[in-house]
Amino acid sequence: MAGPATPITSIDDAPLTPFHKRLMYRCSGGPFLDGYILSIVGVAATGMTTDLNLxxxxxxxxxxxxxxxIFVGAIIFGRLTDRIGREVMYTVDLIVLVVASVLSAFADSAWQVILLRFILGLAIGADYPIATALLAEWLPRRNRGKMLGALILFWYIGATAAYAVGYLMIEFGGDGLWRWMLGSAAVPGLVILLMRMGTPESPRWLAQHGRLDKAREVVAKVFGDSVDVDAVLAAETAGTGGRRGRFSDVFRGVYLRRMAFCGLFYLCQVTPLFAIYTFGPIILEAFGLNEGTLAYLGSALISLLFLIGCVPALRWVDAWGRRPLIIWSFVLMVIPLAVLGIVPTAPAAVIITCFCLYALFSGGPNILEWTYPNELFPTNVRATAVGISTGISRIGAAIGTYLLPQSLTKIGAGPTMLVGAVITLVGLVVCIAWAEETKDAALGAEGDRAPLATV
Known part of the structure; x- marks a missing residue:
């Protein structure tokens, strides 16, 4: 007769349960809405420009x-999330998003649209550190890389859904439905808000803030009789002295290097990526692919491969490790951009193949955008670190998106791709110098504070 099962003594070593899977889908709402909201405005732009005379x-x-x-929201609300908790912010930001989306359907001037888009960005930026920190702090270590990385898939799903909804509205109602397009984000926003109701607070955050009774309650609720609650909480509070983190902590000691790594690799990744994703047809036309619908079909294929490239990376992140995955991904991302820059007059098949390879190889950094800062920083500043790295990345996204059309006009397609290759090469150097291996690392207090090997 089998004896009693060994009780769970650490969240890091807990078994994967249906609760973890539900939580992942709930947390995926932020990336989904980011992709949806950033993409739907492109479809609505024509009708909006005409009606508002923009x-x-x-x-x-x-x-x-x-x-x-997103830049402002990620930094401000990431810090606020570490101070007041994940659970409260987890629903408040979505309420703001739903309300702002509804109001967008009634906008009748440029300043109203701009203000509401800024507010939507605040809510999205807030959700990244909130939801990813909450998910990371509940996940077992052996599933953390894959399940955190999977969140980026929902960004691309959201973007695809936005284009589908927008084009259906144009097909059946014309460009004049642009307000309905902007307001449509309220529908998935409300669904995600309802899904999130009843999500428990992070026991790690509760324990770090001295709320041990509440921490015991949520741990027991999720794991039932199979958990040794006192042992779990002891693992979360060991060596911390109940100290709450400060904003400046992420810029001190080993955390300064980790913050520089997370922010810089994220920035170097998304600066060319966002520009290529946003202006795919324009870029392909600049390479001479302007016969019929070739540029649009090529752009659609490239966009699809950004999503597909994440799938094998999700398997490799836990099997292979974070450090080799991100380094080799950057190596393989530099090569096709360099070829495009050196041989911009290559045949159409070569041009499209290079862009497709870049999209596929970007899967590694894509799935590590939120995994790395969540694993490299302790509970008391985890959301702060995610917020800062996300904010830094949006600087690159904004710059790349703004400058790319001008660069194509002034210096041409080849030199523009060489600039992208150099930016990606900088990201590679950053990863070789500073990427740590966080595979199987504990998120408990002691594991938080110990520097991790970089080889």
């Missing part, structure tokens, strides 16, 4: 407002 600068401001909002 100037080029006003239209640019509409496009940039959400990115600026």
């Amino acid at each position: 100037s080029v600068s006003a239209l640019s401001a509409v496009g940039a407002a959400a990115l600026v909002g």
Whole structure:
């Protein structure tokens, strides 16, 4: 007769349960809405420009407002999440998003659209550190890389859904439905908000803030009788002295290097990626692929491969490790951009193949955008670190998106791709120098504070 099962003494070593899977889908709402909201405005732009008589600068401001909002929201609310908790912010940011989306359907001037897009960006930027920190702090270590990395898939699903909804509205109602397009984000936003109701607070955060009774309650609720609650909480509070983190902590000692790594690799990844994803047809036309619908079909294929490239990376992140995955991904991302820059007059098949390879190889950094900062920083500043790295990345996204059309016009397609290759090469150097191996690392207090090997 089998004896009693060994009780769970650490969240890091707990078995994967249906609760973890539900939590992952709930947390995926932020990336989904980010992809949806950033993409739907491109479809709505034509009708909006006509109805509101937007100037080029006003239209640019509409496009940039959400990115600026994400930058501000990620940094401010990431810090606030470490102070007041994940659970409260987890629902408040979605309420703001739903309300702002509904109001967007009634906007009748450029400044209203710009303001509401900025507010939407604030809510999205807030959700990244909130949801990823909450998910990371509940996940077992052996599943953390794959399940955190899977969140980026929902960004691409959200972007695809936005294009589908937008084009269906144009097909059946014309460009005049642009307000309905902007307001449509409220529908998935409300669904995700309802899904998140009842999500428990992170026991790690509760323990770090001295709320041990509540921490015991949520741990027991999730794991039932199979958990040794006192042992779990002891693992979360060991050596911390109940100290709450400060914003400045992420810029001190080993955390300064880790913050530089997370922010810089993220920035170097998304600067060319966002530009290519956003202006795919324009870029392909600049390479001479302007016969019929070739540029649009090529762009659609490239966009699909950004999503597909994440799938094998999700398997490799836990089997192979974080450090080799990110280094080799950057190596393989530099090569096709360099070929495009050196041989911009290559045949159409070569041009499209290079862009497709870049999209496929970007899967590694894509799935590590939130995995790395969540694993490299302790519970008391985890959301702060995610917020800062996300904010830094949006600087690159905004710059790349703004400058790419001008670069194509002024210096041409080849030199523009060489600039992208150099930026990606900088990301590779950063990864070789500073990427740590966090595979199987504990998120408990002691594991948080110990520097991890970089070889």
